[in-house]
Amino acid sequence: MLQRILGAVLVIAGLAAIAFGVATATVLRESDTVVATARPVGDGTLVVTDPGVLDLVDSDVTVTASVPEGQEVTVVVGRDVDVLGWLEGDPYTRVTGLQDWDTLTTSEMLPEAPEGEEAEAAEGEEPEEVELPDPAGSDMWITELTATEEVSLRWNDRPGPWVLLAAGSGAAPVEEAEAAEGEEAPAEASDADAVAPTLELSWDREVGTPWLWPAVGLGGLLLLLGIVLLLLGRRKKKPGRGRRAGGGAAGAAAATPGTASSGPVGGSPAEPASPESPASPDAPASPFGSTTSAAAPVWTAPAAGAAAGAGWAATAGTSDTTVSAPVPAPADEGSTDGPEQGATGSSPEDPGESRTGTAPVPVAGRFSRRSTRLRRTRSAPEPAAEDGAQQDAAPASPSVPAEPPTTTTGSLPMLDGRPLTRRELRRREEERRADGQSGVGRAFRALTGQTPVVPPAPATPPAADDPPPISGRRAAAWRETWGFDATAARPDEQQDDHTDGRTR
Amino acid sequence: MTARNTRVARRTGAAVGLAAAAALLAGCAEELPTPVADEPFEGPVLTMEQETAVVQDVAGVLDKAAEENDPKALRSRVGGPALEVRKSQIKVAEERGDDSLVTQIPTDLRAAIIPTTETWPRVTYTITQPTENLEVPRMVAYQQESARDSYKLWSWVQLIPGTTMPNFADPEAIGSEEVAPDDDSLAVTPADAVARYADLVAKGTDDSEHADAFELPGESQDLVKRIQADARNVREAETFDTADGRYRLAFAARDDPLTVRTSDGGAVVMGVLDGNVRIDVEEGGTIPPLTETQSALLAGEDETNELYVEYTDQVALYVPPAGSEDPIRPLGYSHVAVAAANEIPKKRNTDREESEE
Structure with missing residues (x-):
């Protein structure tokens, strides 16, 4: 139990x-772009980035400088020495780095020599007095852009401490004249409003997904571990209960489908219908088919009267477990090739599979689920079919064994090599159900969404040849149950034993 | 087995939990990068593109000023001696209605010499291709006086034919060092070199005490030969003696020449000489202007027995490094009259410790 809890925990942890x-690589993944804004401080009309700020996040940066409507803004990139030399004597805003991912840190820089000049600049905007520093037109810049209100500059970093200088150069209109007059535009009344531009730096950033594969790998490992633990738990359980209960918790879990689900399988004729046709052609080819068909009649014959002859699947479909149970079992037995048959016999649903696993179904019973389903679908038609003829058809297909549902039931009835009585079956069914409903196994299934794991090969595959006595006993029981003459059934029993032993 | 498994499982579970927590934390808190300034710049302060842009821009201004005969238009891109000379040339061109005497400065560069100076003023040289009418290549100096100034044409010289130019450092990778006018890593400080050259120009190789320090080009004409030849032509004119004529000339160096170091540790100095020529004859005689430029500068003033012409001469000298036995070599010059008068003024452009004949 503990083991299974742990297994479940591990499975959950793994998932x-x-x-x-996956989330780190998708939902939690950080944005591919970093956009940081620098707000100017102080009275200057200039904003300058420190060396290293432009390539802070990535070597490609897009700088957008914006000023209030109607004003002009200039952005230039130059060598740090040049820009600082150019700045001499003017207050400016210095951008020193990232404060957080959205904000750039800024600080106000005042001219070193606090002469009257500074006071003048600080008081700032005495219209006629102030000469706006305008970097436009200098020979020193590598890049230079001027525009109204907003200018956007792409900069691809190159070696060296490049810095960016942005300047609000006041009212825009007289652009031509200003340009012609050189870099120091004569102050105009409207220039008094000039303000430092707001900078927005945006980088593309490479966001790695360093956790994706490690996490997935680890998760997978845990999942595997959990599954193994669950398996071990199941397997351990089996010896104690497996034989009698036909699969303990797993069986219980399966039980639900066993009763209910087997119904749907066989019950819905529509579904099976199509698969059936392919099944029949296979029939002749398959060796099993022949054997089965040969054997099947023998077994079914007795049951025929009970309509079981029409098809085990059919009975399963009717959800009459008791009836169906015995029928399929023989069917299995009929096939000489125990394991293979078992595989085919394994029930469609996982539960069924598991059950077969615990009980008689051999290793082959754990073949791929798809084939199981295939079988199931094929088996389905049988319910519709009425006669022994069908039987031929059904078993005929080698992979098909229409028994899926039956297998489930088929495995159940065996107790000490003898079919269970109706009463026994019912009781066990109840047990199983109760178990399944309350059992941890069920809880697991709910948690993990996994069907019970198929246990490894039947713990102890019984010798191919079971001691006759057992089969004898079983046969006797069967005969007893069904009121047949003991001697008449004898030969078949041999066969039954054979398969039985194997399947078990 | 169960117990062991349990323990293992428990441990594993704990580990998983920790790992997940760590992952979450790590995912949330990516470190903010801090600015890291690259290595400081070394090398040229201008790229070749910028240099070319400067040259083009200057040429544009020169053209515009010449077309419009507007010397004021020069100011944004021309300064220093070049401005004086150019103004004069434009004025002369206007007077003559012909700009053939305006020095062309091609924009096709044969070489650029770009400085590494981080402070101001900064200077850059260029050497042009020959002009369209195959005049000799020019060596041109541009100066950026302060950080907020643009590079301005500061001076130019016509290279003396046959001159071998010294090598400069690679302008794109290394850049050239600027040398202060009083730098003593040279055989002679740049200022002294120009001053001595002025003396040589004024006095001629025979009379100047500095003649030995210079290696004048053998066949081609340099400024010294040119000035002396001009003087000789006048003095030796037949009528000049009979008219009791005097031909006096004076040259003086201006301070603060531009200097850029060459690969061999020497330097190329671009300096300016103020010069004037005073000619006078006996009373009653007249002296006609000797050149078209002079006549244009006189602008129709009456001829008198005196003639005064001022020159602003731009020169380029190669000065070898200190300790070298090599002589100073003139590389080029530009000899342009910038003023003329029909009387000799008391105050002249060479007024300082003037070396007069």
Whole structure:
């Protein structure tokens, strides 16, 4: 029990880790772009980035400088020495780095020599007095852009401490004249409003997904571990209960489908219908088919009267477990090739599979689920079919064994090599159900969404040849149950034993 | 087995939990990068593109000023001696209605010499291709006086034919060092070199004490030969003696020449000489202007027995490094009259410790 809890925890943890890994690469993944804004401080009309700020996040940066409506803004990139030399004597806003991912840190820089000049600049905007520093037109810049209100500059970093200088150069209109007059535009009344531009730096950033694969890998590992633990738990359980209960918790879980689901399988004729046709052609080819068909009649014959002859699947469909149970079992037995048959016999649903696993179904019973389903679908038609003829058809298909549902039931009835009585079956069914409903196994299934794991090969595959006595006993029981003459059934029993032993 | 498994499982579970927590934390808190300034710039302060842009821009201004005969238009891109000379040339061109005497400065560069100076003023040289009518290449100096100034044409010289130019450092990778006018890593400080050259120009190789320090080009004409030849032509004119004529000339160097170091540790100095020529004859005689430029500068003033012409001469000298036995070599010059008068003024452009004949 504990083991299974642990297994479940591990499975959950594994899934969680995988989910986390995937999430880091999707939902939790950080944005591919970083956009940071620098707000100017102080009275200057200039904003300057420190060396290293332009390539802070990535070597490609897009700088957007904006000023209030109607004003002009200039952005230039130059060598740090040049820009600082150019700045001499003017207050400016210095951009020193990232404060957080959205904001750039800024600080106000005042001219070193606090002469009257500074006071003048600080008081700022005495219209006629102030000469706006305008970097436009200098020979020193590598790049220079001027525009009204907003200018956007792409800069691809190159070696060296490049810095960016942005300047609000006041009212825009007289652009031509200003340009012609050189870099120091004569102050105009409207220039008094000039303000430092707001900078917005945006980088593309490479966001790695460092956790994706580690997390997924770890999760997978945990998942695997959990599954193994669950398996071990199941397997351990089996010896104690497996034989009698036909699969303990797993069986219980399966039980639900066993009763209910087997119904749907066989019950819905529509579904099976199509698969059936392919099944029949296979029939002749398959060796099993022949054997089965040969054997099947023998077994079914007795049951025929009970309409079981029409098809085990059919009975399963009717959800009459008791009836169906015995029928399929023989069917299995009929096939000489125990394991293979078992595989085919394995029930469609996982539960069924598991059950077969615990009980008689041999290793082959754990073949791929798809084939199981295939079989199931094929088996389905049988219910519709009425006669022994069908029987031929059904078993005919080698892979098909229409028994899926039956297998489930088929495995159940065996107790000490003898079919269970109706009463026994019912009781066990109840047990199983109760068990399944309350059992941890069920809880697991709910948690993990996994069907019970198929246990490894039947723990102890019984010798191919079971001691006759057992089969004898079983046969006797069967005969007893069904009121047949003991001697008449004898030969078949041999066969039954054979398969039985194997399947078990 | 169960117990062990349990323990293992428990441990594993704990580990998983920790790992997940760590992952979450790590995912949330990516470190903010801090600015890291690259290595400081070394090398040229201008790229070749910028240099070319400067040259083009200057040429544009020169053209515009010449077309419009507007010397004021020069100011944004021309300064220093070049401005004086150019103004004069434009004025002369206007007077003559012909701009053939305006020095062309091609924009096709044969070489650029770009400085590494981080402070101001900064200077850059260029050497042009020959002009369209195959005049000799020019060596041109541009100066940026302060950080907020643009590079301005500061001076130019016509290279003396046959001159071998010294090598400069690679202008794109290394850049050239500027040398202060009083730098003593040279055989002679740049200022002294120009001053001595002025003396040589004024006095001629025979009379100047500095003649030995210079290696004048053998066949081609340099400024010294040119000035002396001009003087000789006048003095030796037949009527000049009979008219009791005097031909006096004076040259003086201006301070603060531009200097850029060459690969061999020497330097190329671009300096300016103020010069004037005073000619006078006996009373009653007249002296006609000797050149078209002079006549244009006189602008129709009456001829008198005196003639005064001022020159602003731009010169380029190669000065070898200190300790070298090599002589100073003139590389080029530009000899342009910038003023003329029909009387000799008391105050002249060479007024300082003037070396007069």
